[in-house]
Amino acid sequence: MGLTSIDWIIMAVYSVFVLGIGVALKRYMKTSTDFFLAGRSIPAWVCGLAFISANLGAQEVIGMGASGAKYGIATSHFYWIGAIPAMVFVGIFMMPFYYGSRARSVPEYLRLRFDEKTRGLNAISFATMTVFSSGISVYAMAKLMQTLHIFDAPLRSMGLPLSAGFHISIIISAIVVLVYILLGGLVSAIYNEVLQFFLIVAGFLPLVLLGLKDVGGWSGIKQQLPTAYTHSWRGMSNPHTNLLGVEWFGLVMGLGFVSSFGYWCTDFLVVQRAMAAESMSAARRTPLIAAFPKMVFPFLVVLPGLIAVSLPAQRPGLLPSAHGIGAMQGETAAAGRGLIPPKINETTGLPMLDTNGKPLLDYDLAVPDMLVHYLPTGLLGLGITALLASFMSGMAGNVTAFNTVWTYDIYQAYIHKGATDQHYLWVGRMATVFGIALSVAAAYAATRFNNIMDFLQLVFAFVNAPLFATFLLGMFWKRTTGHAAFGGLLSGTVAAAVHHGLTLPVGAVTGIKGGWLATVHTYPSEMAQNFWTAIWAWSVCMVVTIVVSLVTQPRKEEELVGLVYSLTMRTSEGNLPWYQRPEALGVAVLVLALILNIIFW
Amino acid sequence: MGLDIRLPIGLLFSVIGLLLVAFGAFSDREIYQRSLGLNVNLAWGVVLLVFGAIMLILGKRPSAIRPDAGSFAGDAGRTEGER
Numbered sequence: 001m002g003l004t005s006i007d008w009i010i011m012a013v014y015s016v017f018v019l020g021i022g023v024a025l026k027r028y029m030k031t032s033t034d035f036f037l038a039g040r041s042i043p044a045w046v047c048g049l050a051f052i053s054a055n056l057g058a059q060e061v062i063g064m065g066a067s068g069a070k071y072g073i074a075t076s077h078f079y080w081i082g083a084i085p086a087m088v089f090v091g092i093f094m095m096p097f098y099y100g101s102r103a104r105s106v107p108e109y110l111r112l113r114f115d116e117k118t119r120g121l122n123a124i125s126f127a128t129m130t131v132f133s134s135g136i137s138v139y140a141m142a143k144l145m146q147t148l149h150i151f152d153a154p155l156r157s158m159g160l161p162l163s164a165g166f167h168i169s170i171i172i173s174a175i176v177v178l179v180y181i182l183l184g185g186l187v188s189a190i191y192n193e194v195l196q197f198f199l200i201v202a203g204f205l206p207l208v209l210l211g212l213k214d215v216g217g218w219s220g221i222k223q224q225l226p227t228a229y230t231h232s233w234r235g236m237s238n239p240h241t242n243l244l245g246v247e248w249f250g251l252v253m254g255l256g257f258v259s260s261f262g263y264w265c266t267d268f269l270v271v272q273r274a275m276a277a278e279s280m281s282a283a284r285r286t287p288l289i290a291a292f293p294k295m296v297f298p299f300l301v302v303l304p305g306l307i308a309v310s311l312p313a314q315r316p317g318l319l320p321s322a323h324g325i326g327a328m329q330g331e332t333a334a335a336g337r338g339l340i341p342p343k344i345n346e347t348t349g350l351p352m353l354d355t356n357g358k359p360l361l362d363y364d365l366a367v368p369d370m371l372v373h374y375l376p377t378g379l380l381g382l383g384i385t386a387l388l389a390s391f392m393s394g395m396a397g398n399v400t401a402f403n404t405v406w407t408y409d410i411y412q413a414y415i416h417k418g419a420t421d422q423h424y425l426w427v428g429r430m431a432t433v434f435g436i437a438l439s440v441a442a443a444y445a446a447t448r449f450n451n452i453m454d455f456l457q458l459v460f461a462f463v464n465a466p467l468f469a470t471f472l473l474g475m476f477w478k479r480t481t482g483h484a485a486f487g488g489l490l491s492g493t494v495a496a497a498v499h500h501g502l503t504l505p506v507g508a509v510t511g512i513k514g515g516w517l518a519t520v521h522t523y524p525s526e527m528a529q530n531f532w533t534a535i536w537a538w539s540v541c542m543v544v545t546i547v548v549s550l551v552t553q554p555r556k557e558e559e560l561v562g563l564v565y566s567l568t569m570r571t572s573e574g575n576l577p578w579y580q581r582p583e584a585l586g587v588a589v590l591v592l593a594l595i596l597n598i599i600f601w
Numbered sequence: 602m603g604l605d606i607r608l609p610i611g612l613l614f615s616v617i618g619l620l621l622v623a624f625g626a627f628s629d630r631e632i633y634q635r636s637l638g639l640n641v642n643l644a645w646g647v648v649l650l651v652f653g654a655i656m657l658i659l660g661k662r663p664s665a666i667r668p669d670a671g672s673f674a675g676d677a678g679r680t681e682g683e684r
Binding site for chain 1: 610
């Protein structure tokens with residue numbers, strides 16, 4: 001890997017700053033509102049950058065690069081239609097209720113709008129989910145540090161076994177995150193997310209620029225790769241003519257509508273960042289400001305993957321191997337593609353083959369290999385710092401969302417009502433320790449029982465899929481009742497599970513991939529199956545919620561003021577200059593996103 | 602919140618920028634084979650240093666009065682939840 005002192009110094013400087021921010025913020029943490037909601041005092045641009053960084057964990061950076069290498073520029077759909085419209089919607093239409101209702105969390109909004117059981121369902125599933133996501137993120141980081149052999153040299157010099165690197169990565173990152181959240185609460189998390197945003201840009205921009213120069217720019221990539229890689233929409237009419245294996249309707253409805261609105265509009269992890277804003281107008285601008293960098297992020301995170309597959313198959317010997325199989329590089333390079341090496345079976349050390357006998361490619365190494373390929377020591381340290389920063393802030397984001405939901409929506413609601421604010425502040429700090437300990441435990445569970453993690457992620461997907469239908473009806477139809485919301489969520493989740501149990505992606509084995517009830521339909525790809533699972537869950541939740549609402553007693557209208565669109569005064573932003581008005585920003589964002597889609601059609 | 606985020610960002614990037622510039626100025630040309638023969642440490646170090654300096658200047662400047670700020674001020678310490 002070839003890290004030298006300069007790389008270590010950069011990583012150390014970053015760690016000192018992260019902890020320093022926590023120390024500097026400690027004196028401002030006086031009440032639970034300071035700790036959980038950053039005192040509702042953060043300027044819009046800071047919340048905006050934290051809003052996207054909270055989502056840009058390193059798994060995303062690695063994963064989007066991997067998808068870029070596998071699916072080409074169509075991966076940008078996860079940004080251009082899978083995020084932008086939802087971000088505009090949450091800013092313009094939903095933030096007035098989240099921020100205006102003064103709910104302190106998304107589950108609390110559900111409690112105000114519907115009832116206790118709907119809040120409980122959402123709070124408990126969300127809290128469980130954040131702990132496991134954080135654990136999976138920690139696991140992925142430790143694994144990557146091991147793959148990149150980051151700690152090998154120092155471990156060798158200390159005479160410790162190389163496997164200790166895995167534990168060291170977990171322990172160090174857990175301690176750093178624990179300390180800065182304990183000290184500065186949500187403000188610490190938000191500030192570090194902003195720091196991470198700039199670090200990702202600083203670490204990845206030189207990588208992309210060097211890569212583009214090497215392959216001859218976008219036109220060079222176009223020459224090297226089949227056209228399917230460089231067009232995002234062409235071929236979307238049929239799942240067999242594009243690399244994603246989905247058709248446009250499944251893509252637009254499943255990803256662009258159900259999944260994306262479900263995530264960006266209802267996930268407390270991101271919504272919490274906007275709730276911390278200093279004013280209603282700042283809260284509404286948060287997702288809109290976030291949308292601008294979000295739109296161009298594919299150039300930072302997807303393009304490295306495309307560059308990695310555009311390069312000629314590796315010149316053996318020249319490439320400092322990121323995966324430490326230098327000896328095998330010569331023979332296996334032919335089986336790899338560009339910078340992407342074949343997947344190696346950890347026990348036999350041989351390349352893994354698919355059912356047709358072709359070697360499987362380890363796309364997750366696209367980004368790490370690019371870093372090692374182009375960045376000399378110095379910038380390499382910065383690139384790795386950027387990855388570390390995104391792992392840690394991914395963990396911190398989950399932990400801050402967890403401690404808030406735990407304290408306000410579980411502890412205060414069901415365990416100990418009516419205690420002093422100082423008591424809840426203390427509980428929040430304890431929840432932070434507990435949440436991080438659980439994440440670490442989940443990370444270790446992931447090393448032993450990989451299937452359990454896959455299974456849990458699947459269950460979370462089922463729970464999340466119908467959420468947006470509930471919020472949409474709750475915010476825009478005053479007739480929606482609590483029983484209906486609860487019933488809709490449950491039946492939507494069941495529908496997702498049943499749909500998954502009845503379908504299978506082509507070529508997959510019955511089990512975790514689906515078909516465990518019976519296989520009545522085969523999808524052309526796993527992605528198509530996921531999108532349709534979401535569409536089914538959402539539709540069932542929508543229908544059940546409407547039907548149950550019509551037969552149950554609605555709440556009195558005066559109780560719903562500030563919670564439902566038709567009963568809430570429009571916020572007037574007439575005193576703001578036009579470029580600060582959410583509507584103007586929203587239109588600008590959508591026009592730019594449209595232009596990008598046309599350019600990369 | 603009392604600490605302007607631009608100060609730590611400015612400081613961090615200035616320090617990293619300086620480190621990269623200094624390292625780039627004295628480093629062996631050999632290591633830039635990977636980066637197409639360009640001394641990217643020096644060049645990118647300068648970019649980060651400039652960015653850091655701008656952030657520091659912006660953070661030090663007395664902040665302009667925002668027309669919309671503070672409409673929910675005085676929120677701190679509010680603990681409702683039992684409505």
